[in-house]
Amino acid sequence: xxxxxxxxxxxxxxxxxxxxxxxxxxxxxxxxxxxxxxxxxxxxxxxxxxxxxxxxxxxxxxxxxxxxxxxxxxxxxxxxxxxxxxxxxxxxxxxxxxxxxxxxxxxxxxxxxxxxxxxxxxxxxxxxxxxxxxxxxxxxxxxxxxxxx
Amino acid sequence: xxxxxxxxxxxxxxxxxxxxxxxxxxxxxxxxxxxxxxxxxxxxxxxxxxxxxxxxxxxxxxxxxxxxxxxxxxxxx
Numbered sequence: 001x002x003x004x005x006x007x008x009x010x011x012x013x014x015x016x017x018x019x020x021x022x023x024x025x026x027x028x029x030x031x032x033x034x035x036x037x038x039x040x041x042x043x044x045x046x047x048x049x050x051x052x053x054x055x056x057x058x059x060x061x062x063x064x065x066x067x068x069x070x071x072x073x074x075x076x077x078x079x080x081x082x083x084x085x086x087x088x089x090x091x092x093x094x095x096x097x098x099x100x101x102x103x104x105x106x107x108x109x110x111x112x113x114x115x116x117x118x119x120x121x122x123x124x125x126x127x128x129x130x131x132x133x134x135x136x137x138x139x140x141x142x143x144x145x146x147x148x149x
Numbered sequence: 150x151x152x153x154x155x156x157x158x159x160x161x162x163x164x165x166x167x168x169x170x171x172x173x174x175x176x177x178x179x180x181x182x183x184x185x186x187x188x189x190x191x192x193x194x195x196x197x198x199x200x201x202x203x204x205x206x207x208x209x210x211x212x213x214x215x216x217x218x219x220x221x222x223x224x225x226x
Binding site: 056059060064097117120122140142143 | 155157158159195199202203204218220221222223224225226
């Protein structure tokens with residue numbers, strides 16, 4: 001597994017390519033790659049948002065992500081996982097999070113990707129503070145339930 | 150016994166500090182720690198606690214050199 005917490009904007013597609021290029025042992029083994037990219041919106045809760053500051057609990061963040069990925073790898077048949085998450089100042093259209101999962105078959109890749117993402121959203125210590133177009137600032141109270149329609 | 154207490158996000162702002170050291174002699178739970186650092190404020194339902202970077206319940210008993218953290222619901226991703 002590879003977990004990266006990054007302070008500068010990142011290219012999720014470049015990260016995936018780079019991870020695959022640096023993992024020659026995976027070649028020919030994976031038949032499925034499931035990719036989730038979370039991107040910053042310019043609106044939230046009826047307001048226009050122009051920026052966001054992402055804080056985290058360094059150390060616990062990486063520990064919780066490793067725990068989540070380890071649990072997923074015990075549950076599903078996975079070849080490897082890459083998680084990249086932004087901290088610091090983020091702007092609309094910036095990638096916030098990448099979860100990429102490689103497995104032999106699609107079911108394991110899809111299920112693991114969803115599991116990691118939902119666990120990340122509900123348990124990994126990151127916090128978002130939004131800067132609105134009105135110049136007001138506010139902490140995001142809580143994440144939405146990903147399974148609710 | 151000496152521990153470090155850390156605060157994050159909106160809690161850090163409302164406490165006006167990000168961390169502090171506490172020294173005490175009797176056995177303390179995380180709830181006791183909260184009472185001390187918050188000056189007896191009730192624990193809001195949504196406040197989370199971690200000890201040494203693992204989530205704990207508020208009745209967890211703290212040991213010497215532990216790192217206790219309090220923070221609001223997480224909002225990453």
